[in-house]
Amino acid sequence: MVFRWLAVVVLACASVVGGSGTVGAQERTHEPPPEAVQFFESGRAHYEAGRYQEAANDLERALQLDPSSTTLIFNLARVYELLGELDKAVEFAERYLTLLPEDMTEERERAESTLRRVRGAQEWLALRQSERPPELRTLTPTVIVRERGVVDLPFWVTAGTGAALLLAGAGTGVGALLVRNDARDFVLRTGNDREEQQSLVDRADRLALATDILIGVGAATAVAGLLLYLLRVRTFERELDPESDAPEGEVAVSVGPGQISLEATF
Numbered sequence: 001m002v003f004r005w006l007a008v009v010v011l012a013c014a015s016v017v018g019g020s021g022t023v024g025a026q027e028r029t030h031e032p033p034p035e036a037v038q039f040f041e042s043g044r045a046h047y048e049a050g051r052y053q054e055a056a057n058d059l060e061r062a063l064q065l066d067p068s069s070t071t072l073i074f075n076l077a078r079v080y081e082l083l084g085e086l087d088k089a090v091e092f093a094e095r096y097l098t099l100l101p102e103d104m105t106e107e108r109e110r111a112e113s114t115l116r117r118v119r120g121a122q123e124w125l126a127l128r129q130s131e132r133p134p135e136l137r138t139l140t141p142t143v144i145v146r147e148r149g150v151v152d153l154p155f156w157v158t159a160g161t162g163a164a165l166l167l168a169g170a171g172t173g174v175g176a177l178l179v180r181n182d183a184r185d186f187v188l189r190t191g192n193d194r195e196e197q198q199s200l201v202d203r204a205d206r207l208a209l210a211t212d213i214l215i216g217v218g219a220a221t222a223v224a225g226l227l228l229y230l231l232r233v234r235t236f237e238r239e240l241d242p243e244s245d246a247p248e249g250e251v252a253v254s255v256g257p258g259q260i261s262l263e264a265t266f
Contacts, residue, residue, distance in 0.1 A: 033065045033066060037062075059076050060076065074092070077096060086122045087122075142237050146235050147233070149230060158225035159229075166215060166218035167218075169216075170215075173211040175207045176211055
């Protein structure tokens with residue numbers, strides 16, 4: 001079994017030298033579990049066929065059965081590098097370098113070279129991602145809408161003033177009627193009563209004049225508020241509704257002597 005494991009390791013190393021296999025480091029002779037050897041051979045077959053994810057899965061299973069195998073650890077670093085999983089590649093490369101004895105200078109240099117290469121790939125990938133332009137935001141289609149009638153502060157001030165003046169005119173009008181009724185029903189008993197009656201008549205006239213002014217100005221102000229609403233156009237933007245905003249069209253077919261015409265308006 002020892003010779004069988006060593007043969008597998010030698011084959012892995014030879015495939016790396018030839019440029020088509022995983023890298024393996026020479027391990028001190030030990031007796032690996034038979035299941036670990038089977039998973040290693042299966043992983044090597046997957047690797048040679050380009051099935052790197054399956055190779056990584058089998059090598060991970062083999063490592064669980066033989067956790068001290070530097071060959072498995074190095075091969076996992078190589079496979080994860082090919083898969084683009086650089087974090088795992090760095091993890092296994094560092095672990096491999098830690099397990100190598102100090103006297104294995106050549107293997108340590110190879111491991112350090114692998115580690116530098118993977119870390120360099122990590123830095124390059126991080127730099128490329130940082131320089132990537134931000135994703136463009138998808139804009140919702142909008143449509144410009146123009147509607148007649150603007151309700152804003154000038155409208156409310158004008159309309160409110162007109163309404164207040166009309167209410168005040170109505171109040172003074174009622175007062176003028178009441179005072180005029182009092183003057184008409186006033187009974188003259190003494191000489192001074194004539195002056196008091198005339199005072200009531202004058203007061204009723206003043207209230208009537210105030211009523212005319214208030215109602216006239218109030219009506220004009222209310223009309224101004226109405227014009228402020230009707231004569232102005234409100235423009236705003238809203239999302240496009242494919243159903244309500246679809247252009248309407250008409251198609252007309254006319255038949256004449258020897259001809260047929262089709263007219264369409266949109």
